Amino acid sequence: MKYDYIFAGLGLASMMIIVKMENEGILEGKNILVVEPNDKNANDRTWCFWEEGDGDWDQILTHKWSRAFYVDENVKIDCLNGSFYKMIESKNFYDFFRKTTRNCSLYWVKERVISFREENNSVIVQTAADNYEGAILFNSIFDIEELDSNKKFPLLQQNFVGWFIETDNNYFNPEEALFMDFSVSQKGNTRFMYVLPLSENKALFEYTLFSPDLLSFEEYELEIKEYLKKIGLENYNILAKEKGNIPMTTYPFWKKNSKLILNIGTAGGWTKASSGFTFSNVIRESQRVVDFLKRDAIDFKKFKVPTKFTFYDDLFVDVLYNDNSLGKVIFSSMFTKSDPNLILKFLDEKTTMFEDLQIIWSCPKKEFIKSFFRRLIK
Known part of the structure; x- marks a missing residue:
């Protein structure tokens, strides 16, 4: 069977493209293959973005804040002024994706992609179990080793560890977030705390670095403990933990696009290099993909133009x-x-x-x- 569209990996970018394709009628009569080894049914990450008023994704928001502050030892500045800072937990998006695509001809093989190539006006995706043929491939599998070995384009890493905590008493204002708190010790790096209250007694505290190198997991946790102590929080329960590492680079991923293969998400350079923010970029780029697919002739080598x-x-x-x-x-x-x-x-x-x-x-x-x-x- 030759699929119309193959998606290597099912991250935010793949899901966003498929949802937009379905909403605009592009998937009618088409067969889609997703090659992704994970179930994608756990809450394994969060996405945040700012937006004025109501938005297309409000139905799956975990929370939103009407005020979000930049903080250091000298100032506290509200960054929003009329906008909202919004948060989506991945479990909500995964559930929304399944609901949106339940009537599509979407096939999901829980296998890991080994390689892919363009051949004879088709794309071939190889896994350990089989080979799959498609007309178009969207690849979201990111290889950080390629960046580590590249000297022309420096690589920063937005690396973080977060604690979701619950307090005995009502401590937080759920309308106010700390966008960046630079009052923490910098220790020769770019370090800040990110605080997102989810209710009066629950919040996410995320210790974040923009740095070339990573810390040990214990170092991040120690800094969170010290920060909580500094603001007077000593009695709390840790409900969950998260960690992540977002590459910040202007490496020209788009040069690896071919006529029928488009690299998307982090693998396509869709992560904002100067901030690590991804969600808004993915919204914009996925819409560009949908518009691109409506053309008579597809050539993804022409998709990206540096700005x-x-x-x-x-x-x-x-x-x-x-x-x-x-x-x-x-x-x-x-x-x-x-x-x-x-x-x-x-x-x-x-x-x-x-x-x-x-x-x-x-x-x-x-x-x-x-x-x-x-x-x-x-």
Whole structure:
């Protein structure tokens, strides 16, 4: 059997594309194959994003906040001003995906992809059990070793450990989140705490680094303990833990796209390199995929076109890779010298060139100029 669409891996990007394809009628009469070894029925991650008013994903939100603050020792700045910071737990998205696609001709093989290739106007996906043929392949399998061995494009890692805790007393304001709390000790890195209250006595505390290297799991947990102690929380229960590592790089993943194979999600460079935020980028890129599929002739080598934001992200990653201690200074300068709404608009890649310059002008200029010339000669 030759499938119309094969998805190697079922992450956020794959699910988002399939849902949008179904909503726009593209899947009618089509056969879809998903090659994914995991069941995807556990709550194994969370996605957060900011948005004005009601949105398409509100039906599966875990929580939303009307205020979200940037914090350091000197300031506390509300970043939203009319928008909402929204959170979706993966279990909600997995359930929504199954519900949306239950009437599709979707086949799921719980196998691990070994390799794939384009051959004779088809794509061939190989697993340990079988070979599968399709007309188009969407690949979301990410190989970090390829980035580790690449010297031209530096790799930062947004690495984090989170605790979902419950307190005996009502301690939190469920309308207010801490977007970034840079009051924690930096220790030569870019480190902050991320606090998302889910109710008056439940919250997620996530200790986060933007750094080239990872810490031991115990180090993250020790920092969370110290932070909870610092804010006066000593009696609590840990309900669940999560950990993750998001690559932050401007490596040109799109150059690996072929006529019939499109790399998506992290494997396609859809993660925002300068922030690690993924959900909003995936919404935008998955819609571009759907629009692309409506063309008469498909050639995914033409899908990606680098923009000015690719260049900005490249400079940011290079600066922090070469001096990881500068993160706090950069973010403090941005949030104290610029309109927070403009910063969020900039991170969503919706700003004009004039607005870009306002953000850029607020950053430490010397280090970015040095980065500009470093990137120019590579």
